[in-house]
Amino acid sequence: MKKIYLHPIPVRIWHWINAISFLTLIVTGIQIRYRDLINLMSFETAVDIHNWFGFILIGNYFIWLVFYIFTGKIKIYIPSLNKPIEFIKGSIRQAGYYGYGIFLGETNPHHATPDHKFNPMQQMAYLFIMALLIPLQLITGLLLWDIKLFSRWIDLLGGIKIVDTIHLLLFIFFTSFLFVHIYLATLGHTPTAHIKAMFTGYEEEEEHSH
Amino acid sequence: MNDRKKILISLFLVLIILPVYAEAAKGVLSDDAQMCMGCHSDKGLTKQLENKEILSLFINGNEFANSVHNPMGCTGCHMDISMENHPQVMTIKSKQEWALKASKSCTMCHADAQIKKKPIHSYLITKAKAPTCAECHGLHAIKRISDWKPQVNVNQYCLTCHKQELSISIKGIPMRLHIDESLLKGSVHNKHACSDCHSEFSKEQHPVKTLEDIRGHSIAVSDVCRRCHSDKFALVEGGIHFIMLKGGNLKAPVCTDCHGFHSVGPKETYKTLTGVPCKKCHENIFNAYKESVHGKAKIKGVEKAPICSSCHKAHDVKVTAMTEQMKGACLGCHKEAESLHKEWLWSAPFALPTLAKLHLDTIACAACHSPVAARGIYLRLYDKNTGKPFTDEQIKKLLGTEPDEFMKRMDSYGDGIDSSELWEIFKQLNKKGAEASVVFQGRMDVQKDIESHQLALKKEAVRECARCHSAESEFFKDVKVAIIKADGRPAFYSAKQEVLGSLFSVLSLNQFYALGGTRLKLLDILFILAVLGGLSVPVAHITARILTIPIRSLKKMGKGGKR
Incomplete structure (x- = not known):
């Protein structure tokens, strides 16, 4: 079994803070929105927790951004646009694995390394999420946190209902994505391999005889 | 008759009459009057009328002596009374009847034509319920108008008549012209002359006005306030009441509806629970206010507790x-x-x-x-x-x-x-x-x-x-x-x-x-679909993996076989 140091400690800290924050924000978000259906906590408590974790998530996003930009590791998120055919082929190959090959017992075509951590599908998804969706979610959340303070910005975006709808659509996306994300995390060589790696930093990989 | 004769006759009359008036001007009662005063100077002399009213028979001798009618003596007016038949039992129904009877004596000397020279007399004389002469001019202290007018101010002059129960009827609806002198004296306008507001009226003139309706008169009269209170009036013009009025709602209040006509009080009056005018129209709201925290505080005497105008403003309501x-x-x-x-x-x-x-x-x-x-x-x-x-x-x-x-x-x-x-x-x-x-x-x-x-x-x-x-x-x-x-x-x-x-x-x-x-309800539906969709991915994938276990087992076995 080969061990690869894939997740440096700042990434692991960021990831787990992110995970806790996301779960908390989803739960409290549901409580705020569906107070008439769910009663896990009071409305005030749900709002307070939601706000606190919202700001934690904003801070955490900057930990991620600063770490990845200053270490130059940000490139792991950026698809190699100079080889688009290869990227498309890699994506199809990866989709083929998840949708077909995995059932036949084929091996994952992507072998993660510190410099090539994500497969093409992950690269596309995470770049989209980290560069667009999360910032958008954080910005709309911040605007909704104080709609009077940020009223001009809200007007620029088309009004409070537009901002709220964007925030809600992203919440729906992230909630849905979470199921897929957690499931995919169990598709290592053992169901807990990827999860353990996010604690230890080391990803275990089976050594295949060719 | 030539001019010289006229002058001589005039001089003769002046010389004859002047001493009589000179004597009267001194305030000396004639003999017959002095005789009457023997009894009528008694302040306690009264007579009960048929309607149980008590008519005072007291005459102030000094006032009469100084009145314009002193030279005529008592019998000049009371022609049916003489030493031979007085005191006699007279049946008088009421003070009103007595005043009417007494006033008729006036017409003995003051002919209709003379009375009607004054437009207001001319107008009043046509009215059934017009006040009697005595009601305005008094009884025994009547002075020559030309002597009396300079002695009284405008208000005294106006009130001479208007303190009486005067009223007119406009399209069958009575409109009081009575002014309560005590209210007028208690108002903030007590230093004003009546003619300050009623500028077309004075001691010299009293035009007869034709009024279309009482409400129209009130609205018109309120416009007078503008003369002194232009600042307040400008505010009023921006208020809802004035806008309603302009829009044709004649029920919308004008100055006099809130402040009254002749009893305008100091502004503090309108900030009290008893004096606030708003309740006249907005009674139910006022009652709700009285039960509120503000109303209760006001009742308790908390001076700064708000009342209607504190929130709604007084003039630009x-x-x-x-x-x-x-x-x-x-x-x-x-x-x-x-x-x-x-x-x-x-x-x-x-x-x-x-x-x-x-x-x-x-x-x-x-x-x-x-x-x-x-x-x-x-x-x-x-x-x-x-x-x-x-x-x-x-x-x-x-x-x-x-x-x-x-x-x-x-x-x-x-x-x-x-x-x-x-x-x-x-x-x-x-x-x-x-x-x-x-x-x-x-x-x-x-x-x-x-x-x-x-x-x-x-x-x-x-x-x-x-x-x-x-x-x-x-x-x-x-x-x-x-x-x-x-x-x-x-x-x-x-x-x-x-x-x-x-x-x-x-x-x-x-x-x-x-x-x-x-x-948004649509987002709720989308959320449910997204959760189901998110869940379906692992469920479907796991299901497929379970179903394909035999394939992978076969593959592994195949590999084993090769080995």
Whole structure:
């Protein structure tokens, strides 16, 4: 079994803070929105927790951004646009694995390394999420946190209902994505391999005889 | 007769009559008068009339001696009384009858033609209920008018008649012309002469006026106030009452309706529970106010406790419903309100004042502080460019139809405006070429104006966030579109609750958002689908993996075989 140091400690800290924050924000978000259906906590408590974790998530996003930009590791998120055919082929190959090959017992075509951590599908998804969706979610959340303070910005975006709808659509996306994300995390060589790696930093990989 | 003769006769008459008048001017009673005064100088001399009224028979000798009628003596007027037949038993029904009888004596000397020279006499003489001569001119102290006039001021002159129970009838409705002298003396205008206001009347002239109706007269008279109180009048012209009046509502109050005619009190009078004039028309609201925290404080004698004009202003009385004025009025006294709300109404993690301000901007104070009130959501039309309400006049100008007609047409089934109808209204008001950018702004307020006066103690106010921030909140069930009319009053049109959470609202109500209260139903459906979709991926994938175990086993076995 080969061990690869894939997740440096700042990434692991960021990831787990992110995970806790996301779960908390989803739960409290549901409580705020569906107070008439769910009663896990009071409305005030749900709002307070939601706000606190919202700001934690904003801070955490900057930990991620600063770490990845200053270490130059940000490139792991950026698809190699100079080889688009290869990227498309890699994506199809990866989709083929998840949708077909995995059932036949084929091996994952992507072998993660510190410099090539994500497969093409992950690269596309995470770049989209980290560069667009999360910032958008954080910005709309911040605007909704104080709609009077940020009223001009809200007007620029088309009004409070537009901002709220964007925030809600992203919440729906992230909630849905979470199921897929957690499931995919169990598709290592053992169901807990990827999860353990996010604690230890080391990803275990089976050594295949060719 | 030549001129010389005329002069001689005149001189003769003057020489004969002058001593008589000179004697009278000294205030000396004639012999027969002195004889009468033997009894009638007794102040206790009275007579009970048939209607049980007590008629004083006392005559002030000095007054009579100095009156213009002194030379005539008593029998000059009381011709039926003489030493031979007096005292006699006279049957007098009432003082009124006696006054009428006595006044008839006047006509013995003062012929109709002489009386009618004065227009007001000429007018009064035609009236059945006209006052008698004595009622205005008195009985035994009558002075020559030319002597008397300079001795009295205008008010005394006017009151000579108007302190009597005078009235006229306008189209069958009696209008009192009686002035209560004590009220006049107690008013802030007691230093004014009657002619200061009634400028067409004076000691010299009393034109006969033709009045169309009493109300029209009151309105016209109130215009007189403008002469001295132009500043107040300018304020009045901006108020709802004046706008209503201009719009043809003659019931709208004018100066005299609030301040009275001749009993205008100091301004403090109108700030008391007993003196506040608003209750005359707004009785039910005043009663609600009296039961409120403010009314109770006023009753207890708390001087600074607000009364009607504290919030609604005294002269430029404004409509406060659906306006920012009410908030200004509340915060005018409760200067610490914002900071007090901020103490508990802030958004974690930073205690900024904005959340409290936001609530104070979008929720009427009464919506929380009137605990028994029914609340609702009011969607007001605003011009986004100017930040001002979009009025019905602007709607009319823009669409060429009466706003009321337009709104009713938009509510095609008459069952309340639904989301698609609201969207149509929004589209039409923002149609191509429209000068304004019209938006709906939401506001929570009490449903009835009476409820906004039922303010309670702070501890009774609503402060649980969850009472509002829920789609099921009782406060979000009543939704209305409010359009501000030209006079400042809002017109309301019922809307369905679903307008707050429809997809159309993203654009048509993009300025109204209440966490939990205005959630889009479509997003709820999308959320459920997304959760199911997210769950279905692992479920389907795991299922497929389970079903394909045999394939992988075979493959492994194959590999083993090779080995």
